Amino acid sequence: MRMVDLIQKKKSGSSLNKEEIEFIVNGYTAGDIPDYQMSAFLMAIHWKGMTDEETSYLTLSMAHSGDVIDLSAIEGIKVDKHSTGGVGDKISLIVAPIAAYFGVPIAKMSGRGLGHTGGTIDKLESIPGFRVELSKEEFISAVNLHKIAIVGQSGNLAPADKKMYALRDVTATVDSIPLIASSIMSKKIASGADAIVLDVKIGSGAFMKSQEDARALAATMVNIGKNVQLNTIALITGMEQPLGREIGNAGEIRESIDVLRGQGDADLTEVAISVAAYMVMLGGKFTHIEEARAAVEKVVRSGDAIETFKSFIASQGGDPMVVDHPELLPSAAFHIDVVSQVEGYLTEIDAEQMGIAAMLLGAGRARKEDPIDYGVGITLNKKIGDTAAIGESLCTLHANREDVQSVIELVLQAFRITDHKPEAVRLIYEVII
Known part of the structure; x- marks a missing residue:
């Protein structure tokens, strides 16, 4: 099998099979396929696209290019959540403790911010003492005890994606839906979740500017989930203006606390409730979304999930006093x-x-x-x-x-x-x- 033949095959619009895609991903990760050939292949995908089957093969190959986290020691249906990124997007900080309150295990690996979108890990690090690096044993123990842990992504999680993304960034191939979808889903599959809720942003503060593109990306990721037996639902949500009122790390922690107390802005609260409702439904706590949403709304109004947020902070070394005294934040x-x-x-x-x-x-x-x-x-x-x-x-x-x-x-x-x-x-x- 030769890389040049596979580039030609994709350039002509033909589909690649599982073995061919694995050959490319494994060869590039190992350094056997040079950047110039991989660049040509990525551009061929950008112009010719990929079938759902090809995209699933690519995603799985990328997911298995490094560590695949085994979370079988965590009891229950493990639900993850991913946002495609936006301004003032602190939804993970709100929905994770809400889902954990209902007993849905949240074993989440998150990233740092780059450019105009903030990272969940940066926001959590604004809490004095909070540890974003836990051993696997600490991570699993925290989820079993408190139903929630959020840590930084493993250094060897989907290394093929890391190499390919760096190349896409300098070859004008970032904006390819199969490549975006496989990049996101490969990391989520490698993270070991049983189900995932995707929050696909649309608007001036999002990567996807049109509803058509956002729908195509969401549908592609949901199809990948189905093809790899990962229960997946995607919400397309607005990012025409910043979400909530705070932009910035400690400020977004303060605002998340407000929402968990039932005192948040209407737009931020609405999106958080919608995402959390699907998370608890996928976690097996409710059969119908209407029932899940009513239960989540009640918890937000009552502020009952705030204690879950406190125990989560404390379990990772942070000062839980910031919840009652936000002035302790930077x-x-x-x-x-x-x-x-x-x-x-x-x-x-x-x-x-x-x-x-x-x-x-x-x-x-x-x-x-x-x-x-x-x-x-x-x-x-x-x-x-x-x-x-x-x-x-x-x-x-x-x-x-x-x-x-x-x-x-x-x-x-x-x-x-x-x-x-x-x-x-x-x-x-x-x-x-």
């Missing part, structure tokens, strides 16, 4: 209001631009080695549909330096104010099962 030295220059209705907030602004304050990374400042970020004081008067605060920048004029200018460009009241922001577009 904070910034300066708080600067960005005020409206015009009056009218807020009709647009460019979520990506707001994410970049938070990154420039130090809340995110332009490069993977950049340090994070946990206390900085942005609080939205106005959201789409609100009215703004001249001089009224649109948002507050939390910074550890006074010179933030360039960030203020960027933020002002992200807000659009007109004379016409906009339609209500769409939160849940559809569910792919």
Whole structure:
């Protein structure tokens, strides 16, 4: 079998079989297939696509290119959750303790943030003492005792994906649905979950900008799940503006606590309830989604899951006092209001631009080695549909330096104010099962 022949086969639009795809993935991971041939293969996929069967073969080959976590020692149906990324997206921090409250084991491996999207691990590390690295024994024990643990991804989890993604990033082949889907699902399969709820974001702050593309990605990932016997459901949710009001690590922990107490913003609470309902249903606690949703809504209103959040923090070395005393979380030295220059209705907030602004304050990374400042970020004081008067605060920048004029200018460009009241922001577009 020769790589050049397989490149030609895919370039001509033919499908590859399981053995051929395994040959490519294993050969590239081992270093036997050079970057230039793999680049040609990735571009052939970008132009010609892949069948559902091919995408499943690719996903499984990538998943088995390194460690595959055995979670059989954890009791119950283990449910994972993955978001395609967005600005102010702290949904994992909310839904994981809710699902754990119902007895659904959450053994989650999460990543760090890069660019304008924040990472769950960075947010958790803003809690004093919180450990994101646990031994396998500690990880399994924490889930069996508390029904929840969230750790950083293993260094050898789906190494083929790591190599391929780095190559895609420099060969303009990132935006290929089969490649995106196999990248996400390979890591989830290797992580050992029994079921997964996918939160596919759509809008200005998301990777997928159109509903058509978001639906195609969601359907591809759900099909992969079916083909590998991983129970998978995908929700397509809106990211036309930042989710909730906080952008930044410690701020998003504070806001997650508010939602778990039943005191969160309506948009963030709605998306969290929708995702959590499918998680507890897949976890076998309810048969019908309506029943699951009603139960989750009740728990959010009552704040009952807050104790689960506390025990989760404590079990990983964090200070659970931050739940009752959020002032113990890192904070910034300066708080600067960005005020409206015009009056009218807020009709647009460019979520990506707001994410970049938070990154420039130090809340995110332009490069993977950049340090994070946990206390900085942005609080939205106005959201789409609100009215703004001249001089009224649109948002507050939390910074550890006074010179933030360039960030203020960027933020002002992200807000659009007109004379016409906009339609209500769409939160849940559809569910792919």
